[in-house]
Amino acid sequence: MEFEEFELTKEFRDRFQQALDERDGAFIYSSLEEVNPADITALLYEFNNEESKYVLDLLSLQVRARIINDLDPETRKNFLSIYKVEELTEVINHLDSDDAADILNELPIKTSEEIIASLDPDLKSQVIDLLRYDENVAGGLMAKELIKARDNWTVVQCIDEIRKQAENETKFYAVWVVDENDKLLGRVALQQLILKDSKTLVKDIIEDDVISVETYLEDREVAEIMRKYDLESVPVVNVQGQLVGRITIDDVVDVISEQAEEERQLMSGITEDVEEDDSLWRNVRARLPWLLIGIFGGMLSARFMGFFEQELAKVTAIAFFVPLIQATGGNVGIQSSGLVVQSLVNPSYVDEGLWKRLMKVFSVALLNGLLLSLIVLGATFLFFNNNRLSFIVSFALFCVILFSSFVGTITPLLINKLGFNPALASGPFITTTSDLLGLTIYFLTVQVMI
C-alpha cells in the first residue's frame, strides 16, 4: 500500500467536530481506522480535553498509549488531568519504560505513586529505576528494554532471548553482550544474528569496541556522540561499567530539534516556550520581559544623552549618527556571539584557549572596523560637510566595533561557564548591551573631540 500523508483539511476538521458534538462514535472510528497514530495526535490539538478523550477511548489501548506519548508535555499534562488513575495505569502499562517514566514525572506525585504501585511488575521496577535520573542526562533519556546476552551463548540462544522480549513492540537493533556482573562487553548487530549459523558463539561475532555513554552524560553530549559516530543506538552504563539501558536515535532526534527550538527562542528574545497559536495572554507574556529590558535600556540611554544636552544644542548633527553607531554595535555584537554559540554547539577539535580566540576576534574586528570607519568617514565628508564631526563619528564607530566584538565574544562564554544556554547571549541581551556601550563610546568621543 502506498503511503499518503493524512491531510487535515478544514473541511475534515469541521465534519469531525460535528461528529464529536453528536458523539457519533461510528463515524469517528471509521475515519481514524486507517490513519497513522502520529496524525491522530496532530488532530487532537484541535479539540478540547473531553472531546480528545472521547476519541481516544474509541481506539485500541496500543494506539491510545502511542498517541498520549506523542503529545507535547504541556498539552499532555493538562489533558491527562481528566483521566482516572486506573485509566492512566492501563495506558502507561503499554509504554516503553523511558516513555512511562517521562509521563509519570509530569503527573502529581500522589497520582504517579498510585500508578507505579499498580504497574506490571517488570515495568514497575524499570520505571522506579529510571525516575532517579534527571530528565536531561543519559539516564533520563534511556529505556530499560534491551536484550542482554553472554559471550558464551550461541546465536540461537540470543534469538530465544529476543523472542522472550518480543511481546512488547519495542524496536531492537542489537543484542548487548555482558559478563556475569552485567559489565558491558560489546554488541552483536541483528544483521549478524541473521547471517551467522545458529551455532556460532557470540564471542566470535562480538564487536567489542562499542561506544557507550555513562548515565550522567548530558543529553546534548549524547546527541553529539551519536551524530559523530553514526550510531542508531547507544548503551548506557553506570560508573561500574554495568549496562543499565540504551538510547535510540529517535529520542536523540527529538533532543536535537528541541535544542534548535530553544536556541531560536533565546535568540529572538522570547522567554517562554510559546507558539503563535497559543493563547493571547501567553504570547504577550512571553514577549514582555525582553521588551521591558529594552525599554529600560532606552530610558537609560535617554538619561545618558541628557548629560550632553549642551553639546547637542550646539551641534544638532551629533544626534543624527546615534542610529548608525547603535545599529553597527548591535550587528557586530550579534555576529560575534552567534559565532561563539556555534562553536560551543559544535565544539572545534583543539581548543586553542581563550587568549588566542580573543586575538583572532580582535584582528577581525580591527579589519572590519578600519574598513567601515573609512567608508563612513568618506560618506560623512561628502554628505554632511562637517569635518570634525566626520572624524568623531568614524573614530567612535571604530571603537564601537572593537568593543562590541569583545563583548559579543566574551558574554556567551561567560553565560556558558555559568551553566546557562549561551544562545541567551545572542539575542536582545547583546543588542541592549551594545546599544548602551555604543552610546557611551560615542558621547565620550564627542566630549573629548568637539
Add this chain to the structure above:
Amino acid sequence: MEFEEFELTKEFRDRFQQALDERDGAFIYSSLEEVNPADITALLYEFNNEESKYVLDLLSLQVRARIINDLDPETRKNFLSIYKVEELTEVINHLDSDDAADILNELPIKTSEEIIASLDPDLKSQVIDLLRYDENVAGGLMAKELIKARDNWTVVQCIDEIRKQAENETKFYAVWVVDENDKLLGRVALQQLILKDSKTLVKDIIEDDVISVETYLEDREVAEIMRKYDLESVPVVNVQGQLVGRITIDDVVDVISEQAEEERQLMSGITEDVEEDDSLWRNVRARLPWLLIGIFGGMLSARFMGFFEQELAKVTAIAFFVPLIQATGGNVGIQSSGLVVQSLVNPSYVDEGLWKRLMKVFSVALLNGLLLSLIVLGATFLFFNNNRLSFIVSFALFCVILFSSFVGTITPLLINKLGFNPALASGPFITTTSDLLGLTIYFLTVQVMI
C-alpha cells in the same frame, strides 16, 4: 571493552606533528590503530593536505574511505585535489552509493567522469542514477543499497538475499517488499526475520502501511516525516511508486543539524558558512555584508534626521528617545519574526490562514503596545518634565510596536514564499528595517504633535 572517548590533547597533537615531520609511519600507525575513524577525521583538521594524505595512506582502505566521507565538503574538496584519479576510484569503491555520489558531485566534472567510468559495475549504475537528483531532495539523500524481497518469498529466501548484500558493511533495518514491477508493497523488519520460522511467507509478516517519500521531496520535509513517525529508515519511491532507494535516520540527523546551523548563521547576520577558526579574511568577509547594510541604514537615518534639524535644535530632548524607539522596534520585530520562523519550521496542524494570524499578532502587539507605552509615559513624566514630549514618545512607541509586529510577521512569510530560508528575516534584516521604520514613525509624530 569500555569505550573511552579519544581526547585530542595539544601534547598528542604536537607529538603527532613531530612524527609527521619525520614521516615516522610506525608511530602514526600504532597510535591510530585503536582510534575510531570519526576521531581520526577530527585529527586531520589539524594538518595540511600532504600530511593528512600521508596519514590516510597508512590506514586500511575501509577506514580511509570512512574518514574521507566524514570530512566536511569544503575541506574534502580541497583535500581530494591532491589525489590521483586511481586513488580516488579506490576510495569511492568502498563507499555506499549515496556517499559516493555526494563526493563525485564535489569533484571537477572531468575527474568524476573518469572515476565513474572505472567504478565497480554495481556501484557505477547506482551512482549514475543518484547523480540525477538535487542534493537537497529525497533522491539526493537516498542510498541505493537495499534489500528487496517478493511477497511470496519465505523468511529463508530473504535471509539469503541479505547474505548476498552483506559483503558491503551497510546497515540494514528492514527488507523491502516489492511486486514484479518493483512497486513498493511494504516492509519486514529484521527483528521479524529473526523471530519467525524460516518457512514463514513474507506476505504473512509484511507491514503494508509503510510510509514512503517521493524522490523530489525536500530534505527538510523528509526529516520532518521521519521525526514525526519515528522512522529509522524510509523507502524512496519514484512517481510510479517504484522503490528506488532508502534514507536512513543518520543522514537525516545531519540534515537537521545543518539546518539549525544555517538558521543560526542567518539570524546572526553571518553570510558565509564560517567558523571562528577559519581564516581571518574569511571571517571578515562573512561579516561585512550585513555590517555594510547596517551602515547604509545608519547613513539613511542620519540624512532623515537632518530634515528635522529645526525641531531638534528647538527641543534637543527629542533626540534622547531615538535609542528607546529603535531598540523596542528591533526587539518587537525580532520576536515576531522568530515566532513565524518557528511556525514555519514546525508547521502547526491546521493553517488558520493569513488573516487570522495577522489578527492574533495585532492583538498581541496592541496589548504589549498599550502596556509599554503607559510605562514609558509614566517614566518620562517623572524624569523629563516635558508633558508634550512624553505624549509624543509614548504614542510613537505604541505605533512602532504595532508596525514592527506587522513587518516582523509578514517579512519571513514573504521570504519563505519567495523560496528563501525565512530565518534570513529574523536577523539584521529585520533590525535594520525596524530601525528605519521606527525613526520615520517617531519623527512624523514629532512633526505633527510638537
